[in-house]
Amino acid sequence: MYDSTRLYHIIRTVIPMLIPPGFAPFPPDKVDLVGYKYLKKVEQPCGMAEIRPFRGVRYNKRLVQDISSVICPPYDIITPEMAQELHRRSEYGFIKLEHGQQLPSDTDEDNKYTRSAAILRNWLEEGVLKPDVLPALYLHQHRFSHNGSRYRRRGIIAAVRLEEWNRMVIRPHENTRVKPKSDRLNLLWALQANTSPVFSMFEDRGQQIAALSADQEWAQPIIEITGSGEEHRIWAVTDPEIVSRIAACLSDRPLYIADGHHRYESALNYQKERLTCYPSASGDEDFNFVMMELVDFNDPGLIILSPHRLVRGLSKATLAELKSKLATLFQIEELPLKTPDISRQIDDLLAGDKTDRGRIVLFGLSPGNLLLLDMSDFAAASKMMPYFHSELYNRLDVSIVDHVILEKMIGMTGEQEETSLAFNHDKADVINRVLNHEYQLAFFLGPVRTEVIRAIADAGDRMPRKSTYFYPKPPSGLVFRRLE
Numbered sequence: 001m002y003d004s005t006r007l008y009h010i011i012r013t014v015i016p017m018l019i020p021p022g023f024a025p026f027p028p029d030k031v032d033l034v035g036y037k038y039l040k041k042v043e044q045p046c047g048m049a050e051i052r053p054f055r056g057v058r059y060n061k062r063l064v065q066d067i068s069s070v071i072c073p074p075y076d077i078i079t080p081e082m083a084q085e086l087h088r089r090s091e092y093g094f095i096k097l098e099h100g101q102q103l104p105s106d107t108d109e110d111n112k113y114t115r116s117a118a119i120l121r122n123w124l125e126e127g128v129l130k131p132d133v134l135p136a137l138y139l140h141q142h143r144f145s146h147n148g149s150r151y152r153r154r155g156i157i158a159a160v161r162l163e164e165w166n167r168m169v170i171r172p173h174e175n176t177r178v179k180p181k182s183d184r185l186n187l188l189w190a191l192q193a194n195t196s197p198v199f200s201m202f203e204d205r206g207q208q209i210a211a212l213s214a215d216q217e218w219a220q221p222i223i224e225i226t227g228s229g230e231e232h233r234i235w236a237v238t239d240p241e242i243v244s245r246i247a248a249c250l251s252d253r254p255l256y257i258a259d260g261h262h263r264y265e266s267a268l269n270y271q272k273e274r275l276t277c278y279p280s281a282s283g284d285e286d287f288n289f290v291m292m293e294l295v296d297f298n299d300p301g302l303i304i305l306s307p308h309r310l311v312r313g314l315s316k317a318t319l320a321e322l323k324s325k326l327a328t329l330f331q332i333e334e335l336p337l338k339t340p341d342i343s344r345q346i347d348d349l350l351a352g353d354k355t356d357r358g359r360i361v362l363f364g365l366s367p368g369n370l371l372l373l374d375m376s377d378f379a380a381a382s383k384m385m386p387y388f389h390s391e392l393y394n395r396l397d398v399s400i401v402d403h404v405i406l407e408k409m410i411g412m413t414g415e416q417e418e419t420s421l422a423f424n425h426d427k428a429d430v431i432n433r434v435l436n437h438e439y440q441l442a443f444f445l446g447p448v449r450t451e452v453i454r455a456i457a458d459a460g461d462r463m464p465r466k467s468t469y470f471y472p473k474p475p476s477g478l479v480f481r482r483l484e
Contacts, residue, residue: 049169049255050161051247052289053135056236056479057193058223060130064092068225071477074196075099076180076262092128094477098195113190120191131482136236137243138479139213140293141221143231144472146303153301154213156246157197157234157479159289160255162264162271170200171254171457175465176261184266192483194267194291196476198260201450204296208249212242223478234478255294256457258302259470264290286483293474297450304450305425305469309401309443310433311410313420318410319440323365325409329381330360330373337363337370343427346370350446358400361444364434375400384408390461392452397445398467405443425469 064070072078072086072095086095096119100112123129138157143150163169187195204210216235223234237243257264267290274287281288295302326332338345349361349372358375365371375381378395384404385394393399406412412420422439424430430442448468456463 048251049163049253051137051250051294052159052161053137053238053243054159054286054289054291054481055131055133055135055484056138056157057124057129057131057482058479059092059477060127063126063128064090067223067478068228070094071225071475072098074260074473074476075183077473092123094195097191097193097480098476113186116187117190120193132236134236134238136238137246139216139235139237140474140478141217141231141233141235142301142472142474144301145229146471151301151303153295153299154210155199155293155295155474156209156213157291157293158247159286159481160198160200160292160294161289162268164268168460169254170264171256172261172264173256173258173453173457173463174261174467175462176265177465180262181266181269184263185269188266188270188483189273194263194481194483196260196263196480197291197293197474198264198267199258199470199474200260200292200294201256201258201297201302201453202250202294203253204249204298205253207296209246210296212246212249216242230472230475232475232478250294255292256297256454258295258453258468259473260292286481291481297454302450303471304447304453305471306398306445306447307423307425307466307469308427308430308445309406310422310424310430310439311406311412311420311441311443312422312439313416314410314440319365322409323371326362326371326373326405329375329377329404331376333372333374334366335370335372337368337431342431346427346444350444358395358397359446360397360401360405362441363431363444364439364441390456390459392455392459393461393463396448396452396463396467398448398464401443401445402464423466423469425471 059067059070061067069090070092072093073082075098078086078095078099083095083099083101086093087101097116100116100119102112106112120129124131140155140157142153142155144153145151160170165172216237217233219235221233222236223232225232237246271287274285275281278285323332335349346361349370350359352359358373358378358381360373362371362373363369381400381404382391382394384407385399386403389399406421424433427444430444433439434442448463453463453468
C-alpha cells in the first residue's frame with residue numbers, strides 16, 4: 001500500500017538509481033538492477049564498516065516468561081501454514097510485527113502494516129516490550145542440531161552504517177527481487193524499526209573477536225532459551241571499552257551479506273527516501289544504520305545448505321524432449337533411487353565431483369531413478385549464460401540449472417517462476433513432493449562454500465537468487481532495533 005507521499009519519494013529517489021549511468025541494459029526478468037555493477041566497473045574499497053551499539057527492544061520477562069513461544073523465523077521462510085500456527089500460538093507473538101496477516105478487506109488506512117504499527121505502539125505502552133536503558137552490542141550464542149551433530153554459532157548483533165554497494169564495504173552475493181523489498185520497505189515506514197537482522201559474515205583475523213566474545217559469556221545472559229531443539233543466549237555488552245575494541249576489530253574489513261539482501265536493500269531505499277525529506281541530515285540519524293548479526297566466516301556453526309529447485313507446470317512435450325536436450329551438454333548416468341537413506345545417496349553423488357564442472361542430480365524425469373548430470377560441454381553452456389557475469393558465476397551449479405536448464409532448455413520465464421518454481425533445502429521433502437505429484441521435477445545442487453561466496457562478492461558479481469540457505473536462520477524477536 002503506497003500513499004501519494006511514498007510514491008513521490010520512490011519516483012524521485014529510487015527509479016533513477018535502477019540503472020547506473022553508462023551501463024548497457026541487461027535482462028530485467030532475472031536480475032534486480034538496484035545496485036548492480038558490471039565487474040569492470042566495480043570500485044575498490046573506499047571506506048570502512050562502522051559498527052555501533054544500539055538500545056535494543058526486548059520482551060519484558062515479567063509479562064512474557066516463555067520467550068521461545070513468541071519468537072518466529074524471519075519473514076521470508078514463513079509458510080502460510082506456519083504463519084497461521086504462529087499467530088495462534090501467543091497473543092504476543094513477534095510474527096504480528098514481523099509478518100502481519102493480510103486480509104481481503106485491507107485498505108490504505110487499514111492493512112497489515114498499519115495493524116503491525118498499532119500493535120507495536122500498544123505493546124510498548126503496556127510494557128510488553130521494553131527498550132534497554134544503555135546502548136549495547138548483543139552477543140548471540142545459537143546452539144542447534146544438524147545431521148545428528150550439535151553445533152554452536154556465535155554472532156554479534158549491532159547497528160551497521162548503510163553503504164552503497166559500489167563502495168564495497170558491504171558486499172552482497174545474491175540477486176534480489178522487487179516484491180520482497182517492497183514489503184520490507186513498507187514495514188520500515190510503518191514500524192520505524194528493524195525487526196530482524198541482516199545476517200552477515202566477516203573475517204575474524206587472529207580470532208580476536210571470538211576471544212572478546214568468550215570473555216563476555218561468563219556473565220549472566222539477558223535472554224536464555226534452552227530445552228528445545230535450538231538454544232539461544234544473548235549477552236548485552238555495554239562497556240564502552242569492549243564495544244570500542246569489537247568495533248575497531250570490524251572496522252578495517254568488508255562485511256559480506258549471507259542472508260537478508262532484501263532487508264538491506266530495503267533499508268538503503270528507506271534511507272534515500274528519508275534523506276529527500278531531511279536533506280540537511282547529519283548522517284548520524286538511525287535511518288543511516290541497519291541491524292545486522294555478524295558471524296565469522298570460520299565459525300563451525302556457519303552451515304550452508306542448497307535451495308534445491310522444484311519445478312511444475314511443464315507440458316508432456318517439454319518433459320519428453322528434456323532428456324535429449326540434456327544429453328547435448330551433460331553426461332547422464334541413471335541410478336535407482338535408494339530408500340530410506342535418500343539424502344545420503346544424493347550427498348554422495350554431488351560430492352563425487354572433483355572438478356570445477358557442474359554436477360547436478362535430477363529426479364522425476366525417469367520414474368524411480370535419479371539422473372546424475374555431469375557437464376561435458378562447458379563452452380556451449382557458457383554461451384547460454386547472461387553475458388555480463390564472471391566465469392566463476394558461469395561455472396556454478398545453480399547458474400547452470402537456472403540459466404541453461406530452466407531458461408534455455410525448458411523455456412521458463414520470470415513470470416512462470418512465480419507459480420512453477422519452488423526452493424527447498426530438505427532433500428527428503430523434495431523427493432516426497434515429486435512422488436506425491438505436487439511437482440514434476442527436482443534439481444539437487446551441492447552446497448556453495450564460503451570461499452566461493454566471498455570470491456563472487458569480491459569480484460562484484462552476484463549469484464542467482466536463492467543460491468544459498470544458511471542454516472538455521474537467526475530468529476526474529478530476541479532483540480530488535482527501533483529507529484528513534
